[in-house]
Amino acid sequence: VAAIANLQRFCEEHLAGKYHIEIVDLVAEPRLARTDQILAIPTLVRRLPEPIRKIIGDLSNSERVLVGLDLRPRS
Amino acid sequence: MERERTYLEIDRLRIPQEEAEETLRAIRRGEVDAVVVEERRGDAVYTLKSPDRTFRLMIEAMGQGAVTLSPEGSILYCNRCFAGMLKMPGDLVVGSSLQAFLAPGSREPFDLLLRKEGGGHGEVELLAADGMKVPAYLALSSLCLEEERVLCLVVTDLTEQRRSEKIVAMNEAKDRFLATLSHELRTPLTPVLAVISGLEASGRLPAELRGDIAMVRRNIELEARLIDDLLDVTRISRGKLELQRQELELRQVLEHAIRTSCGEEVAAGRLRLVAELADGHRLWADAPRLTQVFWNLLSNAVKFTPEGGTISVRSWTDEPGWLAVEIADTGIGIEPELLPRIFDAFEQGDSRTATRFGAGLGLGLAISRAIVGFHGGVLEAHSDGPGRGATFRVRLPLTQIPAGAETSAREPSRPAERPAKALRILLVEDHVDTAEAIAELLRTLGHEVEVAYDVAAALAAAAEVQSREPAGIDLVVSDLGLPDGSGLDLMRELAWRYSLKGIALSGYGMEEDLRRSREAGFERHLTKPVNFQALQAVLREVSER
Numbered sequence: 001v002a003a004i005a006n007l008q009r010f011c012e013e014h015l016a017g018k019y020h021i022e023i024v025d026l027v028a029e030p031r032l033a034r035t036d037q038i039l040a041i042p043t044l045v046r047r048l049p050e051p052i053r054k055i056i057g058d059l060s061n062s063e064r065v066l067v068g069l070d071l072r073p074r075s
Numbered sequence: 076m077e078r079e080r081t082y083l084e085i086d087r088l089r090i091p092q093e094e095a096e097e098t099l100r101a102i103r104r105g106e107v108d109a110v111v112v113e114e115r116r117g118d119a120v121y122t123l124k125s126p127d128r129t130f131r132l133m134i135e136a137m138g139q140g141a142v143t144l145s146p147e148g149s150i151l152y153c154n155r156c157f158a159g160m161l162k163m164p165g166d167l168v169v170g171s172s173l174q175a176f177l178a179p180g181s182r183e184p185f186d187l188l189l190r191k192e193g194g195g196h197g198e199v200e201l202l203a204a205d206g207m208k209v210p211a212y213l214a215l216s217s218l219c220l221e222e223e224r225v226l227c228l229v230v231t232d233l234t235e236q237r238r239s240e241k242i243v244a245m246n247e248a249k250d251r252f253l254a255t256l257s258h259e260l261r262t263p264l265t266p267v268l269a270v271i272s273g274l275e276a277s278g279r280l281p282a283e284l285r286g287d288i289a290m291v292r293r294n295i296e297l298e299a300r301l302i303d304d305l306l307d308v309t310r311i312s313r314g315k316l317e318l319q320r321q322e323l324e325l326r327q328v329l330e331h332a333i334r335t336s337c338g339e340e341v342a343a344g345r346l347r348l349v350a351e352l353a354d355g356h357r358l359w360a361d362a363p364r365l366t367q368v369f370w371n372l373l374s375n376a377v378k379f380t381p382e383g384g385t386i387s388v389r390s391w392t393d394e395p396g397w398l399a400v401e402i403a404d405t406g407i408g409i410e411p412e413l414l415p416r417i418f419d420a421f422e423q424g425d426s427r428t429a430t431r432f433g434a435g436l437g438l439g440l441a442i443s444r445a446i447v448g449f450h451g452g453v454l455e456a457h458s459d460g461p462g463r464g465a466t467f468r469v470r471l472p473l474t475q476i477p478a479g480a481e482t483s484a485r486e487p488s489r490p491a492e493r494p495a496k497a498l499r500i501l502l503v504e505d506h507v508d509t510a511e512a513i514a515e516l517l518r519t520l521g522h523e524v525e526v527a528y529d530v531a532a533a534l535a536a537a538a539e540v541q542s543r544e545p546a547g548i549d550l551v552v553s554d555l556g557l558p559d560g561s562g563l564d565l566m567r568e569l570a571w572r573y574s575l576k577g578i579a580l581s582g583y584g585m586e587e588d589l590r591r592s593r594e595a596g597f598e599r600h601l602t603k604p605v606n607f608q609a610l611q612a613v614l615r616e617v618s619e620r
Contacts, residue, residue, distance in 0.1 A: 003106075039098055040101060040102065040107045040109070040110050041107065041108050041109040041110070042106075042108060053090070054094050054097070055097065056094070056097050056098045056100075056101040056106070056107065057097075057100070057101035057104060057106030057107065
């Protein structure tokens, strides 16, 4: 839940109008985990653009999220 | 071609490897709520909400830093609070050595702490990422884990505590400074006042000098009053002003304040006084303190009213249970925007007013309002603006007078009418001028005086007199700060050896000082410069007991 709030705030700040978030409850549907090879919850999966990237955790460190989504070059 | 394929392959592998690292990092940081595990029946989700989740959350939410360390001091885990103290993200803190976050002077003490069997505690300075030093208290203990030895460290940020300790220390230093300052300022006034009071009382003064001498005395008394004001402000700001309540007649207090504040101006025709004072207002209050309030208000009225103006004083029953006193003048008035600030200490109109009227420290109104407040009353100011005068109104509750209370309709500081019984007095005072002046005055009053300038001489004199005279010494009058010791110790000694009674003379008049001199055996404590009427009254009182 903290991850969702962080993600929405983050997308509004950096990607306003250019994003789509899909929330999947894996506790209710564990099968869906396999499609994206998800190991830990919560995980943010970036499907587009390719390649698929994953960020694990509550997304509280926005610097890490920026780098993980390739929105900022890694140092 | 082959090489390019290898690069692509490496790049393809890099992502899963990073993801694995990322997963471990998130788990370590406590950000992961659950893991997905492949099972034969299909995938299942296992939450990480173990029974100790509450404790994990508590450790994360703690207002203190919590750290686990390897025996060498590497940080295995830290909570948010500790990372916050260092102003760094937690995952950068984990894995480093704790020594890296210590100020240079703290590294060695911390190493000693690490090596201490069974843990320990101590204070260090942490080094935050912005270069600031953070004072912290560390408590280190050993965790009993099966596989390895882990140290548990609780870190308390002492910044706030240090700040308040500093403020308290500064306040105490200020109070001590003020007490010392007033002592130093008062000491030279004592002999001067003694000589002048002696001269005035002796009747030896030529008529043409009496006015001048009275002027000199008045100004010295004024000086003493300013010094007292400074002490009062310290007492009030520390809430340590103590009222000595007695039953009193308000009219007498007002008349006394009027006489001492503007009697001369009125007698000389420079100002006109209109007084309408009600009778029968009996109060349970501190007479000198209330006199001080009215004296302050009236002195202000005199100071800020040009020649030919009028000062009026009225008192009446305001509403049931309340009485009111109004002091109004036709003086320079008060700017509306200054009105709310005039009761603040050190505030006094603007600098022009201050220079034009030779102002004091501007403490009088602040002290007056506090004194009225301590009596449960209100002091308010009103002015129609510059040039239109000012009105100050004091409202006081008519308090119940406790049954069996000591009534004292005695006027404050009226000269002694009847001489005290002749006493044999041992006077101990290291300031030679003061000693001479007081001794001279006591002799004028008919007492026999032995003077000593220090503790040793006082003890010798006491022994000599006690062996020579069957009645011995009636009374010790002693300064408290003596070159070879304290007057308090001297009094204890004399009280124990010869059961002597004593009066303390001191420049220090804080409540704490009064208490200490009572404990040492002094019956009374007089603050310098000594008011000689008060000294006489005390002499009489002590000798009659």
